[in-house]
Amino acid sequence: MSTVLTEQNVYAAQFASRRERLPGNHLAWVERLRQKAMDDFVALGFPTTKLENWKYTNVAPIRRITFEPAADRRLVSIPEFACHERPRLVFVNGWFVPALSSLDARSDFPLLTMREALRDPERACVIEKHLGRYTNTSDHAFAAWNTAFFSDGAYIEVPRGFICDEPIQLVFIAAGNSEPWACYPRNLIVAGEGSELTIVESFIGSNEAVYLTNTVTEIAAGPGAVIDYYKIERESSQSFHVGVTNARLDHDASLTSHSISFRGSLVRNDLNVSLDGEGSRCTLNGLFVVDGRRLVDNHTRIDHLRSHASSRELYKGVLAGNAEGVFNGAIVVHQNAQKTDAVQHSKNLLLSREAQINTKPQLEIRNNDVRCFHGATIGQIDADAVFYLKSRGIAEDEAKRILVRGFAGEIIDAIRLSTVRDPLERQLEVWFQDVLEAS
Amino acid sequence: MLRIRNLSASVDGKPILRGLDLEVHAGEVHAIMGPNGSGKSTFAQVLAGRDIYRVVADELSFEGKGLLQIAPEIRAREGIFLAFQYPVEIPGVSNLYFLRAAVNAVRAHRGLPELDAVDFLSSAREQARSLGIDDVMLKRSLNEGFSGGEKKRNEILQMKLLEPRLAILDESDSGLDIDALRIVADGINAMRSPERAIIVVTHYQRLLNYVVPDYVHVLVGGRIVRSGGKDLAAELEEKGYGWLEGQAIA
Secondary structure (H helix, E strand, O other), X not given: OOOOOOHHHHHHHHHHHHHHHOOOOOOHHHHHHHHHHHHHHHHHOOOOOOOHHHOOOOOHHHHOOOOEEOOOOOOXXXXXXXXXXXXXXXXXXXXXXXHHOEOOOOOOOOEEEHHHHHHOHHHHHHHHHHOOOOOOOXXXXXXXXXXXXOOOOEEEEEOOOOEOOOOEEEEEEEOOOOOOEEEOOEEEEEEOOOOEEEEEEEEEEOOOOOEEEEEEEEEEEOOOOEEEEEEEEEOOOOOEEEEEEEEEEOOOOEEEEEEEEOOOOEXXXXXXXXXXXXXXXXEEEEEEEEOOOOEEEEEEEEEEOXXXXXXXXXXXXXXXXXXXXXXXXXXXXXXXXXXXXXXXXXXXXXXXXXXXXXXXXXXXXXXXXEEEEEXXXXXXXXXXXXXXXXXXXXXXXXXXXXXXXXXXXXXXXXXXXXXXXXXXXXXXXXXXXXXXXXX | OEEEEEEEEEEOOEEEXXXXXXXXXXXXXXXXXXXXXXXXXXXXXXXXXXXXXXXXXXXXEEOOEEOOOOOHHHHHHHOEEEXXXXXXXXXXXXXHHHHHHHHHHHHHHOOOOOOOXXXXXXXXXXXXXXXXXXXXXXXXXXXXXXXXXXXXXXXXXXXXXXXXXEEEEEOOOOOOOHHHHHXXXXXXXXXXXXOOEEEEEEOXXXXXXXXXXXXXXXXXXXXXXXXXXXXXXXXXXXXXOHHXXXXXXX
């Protein structure tokens, strides 16, 4: 081994000194999982733009900073935090805060933190079957880093046939005034056969602090399970967010994902769905609004592994100022996936000349009995539409706001949960107001 | 109400209107007729304030105020309305939301209180019903997937809700079947009043059988080459525009 102090070695040293205190340290398999992940991270190092998957996203700003693992789990002051819905699990800097959380005591529905669940031998056995099984640490440095360091998160195991009608809120708050710190949430959702559930992951940061959220969520959907998954990212403006969501769907299972990115100086979302059962289906909707010098990168991959599976994907980007956006969406139709039905769209609206979007829909088909479509569009605000609205007395800024709302509407209006949709509507308005004021 | 003297407009250096004169008073209905490419739509768009045209005029005034420096939204709030030949489709914005935003923008300018969603809905519904516009169409995205006739009726609905002082209707009859034409014509006729002026821009005489104008002007080559009463429309229907086209050069 070289003794050169590389960035990843800093974290290897952190790992060595903290591993004893990390959740699940009493379990040999967790130890091995973490160690293997740490080794992978050290071997991989930080991705560079020479890698195809990181071509447009330079993580040097993350690499240059040494992030201390977040120890502070006290809530300093979070004025923006106003989640009153339940059930909810609230984590501050990746650590569970019972005082902010609200758990419905339902005997048939274990909603636990990862740390707690790993302490329960029966649950630990279930977790062992799933944790890390949908996440390849040898080809994704951040996922490896998270797997080595994960602090806590939600463990949701929905029993067979159970219909959970209350959305489960998972709230991840970053708070602190210290040196740059990192949060490593890790969630696992195991939905039993024929179960239904809605999960809302929210990432919130309220001040101008510099921190990294490195999060991984794994979802295992049993046969016929129906999952609505929301990821709402509203980190602080100086923060970094790298998140991976990996889902595997059994036959006839269904996943609907809404990924919304609002803030953060550098945001990277990976969403990988394995349609690993006949008749499984997924709908992936995404909206990212980016301004200033920020960057949001959405990478999605859908693997059609079995026949009669279908996927629908629509990602929309609104980019202002000097913002950069990336959409890379791969659909891979494997040899056994006859009668695959896949449609993918990437639509982007540029509000300034300097804003940029790199969009790359990719279709890889190893089978000829399929119906696949993909497309990408990049446009500006339509001058004819602005004039039309102005000719009705609507002011120019208001006309533009209406058109941006209209563009985002396809994603926003598809959100069933009003507790997600309504705040989003307001945040989009505030965001656009800021964009107007900055221009 | 509207005074135009020596109005010229060009786009990308290409002249379209070349010295147009027109005077319109409150209570009058004027028809602007002319062959394709004569500048009719440009004229309508210039009045509404479309900024792609370079416009010069000795006078272009509305109720005594010069219009040349006035933005389209201000013109609209002051009472100028253009029913578009090709209304723009705006996905994701509901017709109702748009109508209310427009009505409230105009109301604010006139010192009237904003209408809330409930009050607005009841007044919009009533006007919509007379135009055969149902709730489904009010809730759909603005003009998106509307048929030609639905778009035209929706323009008339906007006119009725905004209650302009000067309404300019650009080819509001094109593409309509008999029933839709009658609905649109009734909508226009219902707007006739001593305080309001209407300019109907059309290629054909058809609409003018229902909306009988006080004056008819023939636009050829960017100029009004002939003006007359309603009988002129019938004459054009019979003879076509050919006999007037020579006069454009004169």
